[in-house]
Amino acid sequence: MLAKTHRDRAVEVAKRQGIARGRDFDAAGVPRVYLQRLRDEGVFIQVGRGLYKLADADIAAATSLAEAARIQPRGVVGLISALQYHELTTQTPHEVWMLLGPKDWAPTNTSIALKIVRASGEALLAGVENHIIDNVPVPITSPAKTVADCFKHRNKIGLDIAVEALRDFMKSRRQGRSLDELWRYAAIDRVQSVMRPYVEALT
Secondary structure (H helix, E strand, O other): OOOOOHHHHHHHHHHHHOOEEHHHHHHOOOOHHHHHHHHHOOOEEEEEOOEEEEOOOOOOOOHHHHHHHHHOOOOEEOHHHHHHHOOOOOOOOOOEEEEEOOOOOOOOOOOOOEEEEEOOOHHHHOOEEEEEEOOEEEEEEOHHHHHHHHHHOHHHHOHHHHHHHHHHHHHHHHHOOOHHHHHHHHHHHOOHHHHHHHHHHHO
């Protein structure tokens, strides 16, 4: 049986990880110089600093969210990007909206555009779900938390988008999207009084 080459191991890592980091290749014993060579040969695409994926990999609609999660693993995909993922908006964001803690590093000059919104405590940590996209675990705010966040940050995204998201959320309550859950996150975000008239108009 022939020993695996650096190229074989690198391709295996990229297949397994979806979007692989330099340290993933290090752990497999693949020298970094091979990554640049495979990129130059068109086998890999470099999607960020030290981030690679196979050029012929199936591209999911949410691939940019996976790339964002690899670029800044401490971030949480939220607001308009989370609305789009949960099919609660007609908007198509040109950047990935990400919640970050007050002191977390905000990436710049990345392969995808990031829109950073700062949050802390429960406003950052509550209502976060992990979804697997391109073999990458991506933290995304839940539908109810996303709607509450949109009202909290309505000055950044626009009240019309927040109201549209609420309307779509209310329509999908039969799918298990609970109004009690929505109010719980509204309390965390301190937007109950802002949301109440809109919720009452839709119930």
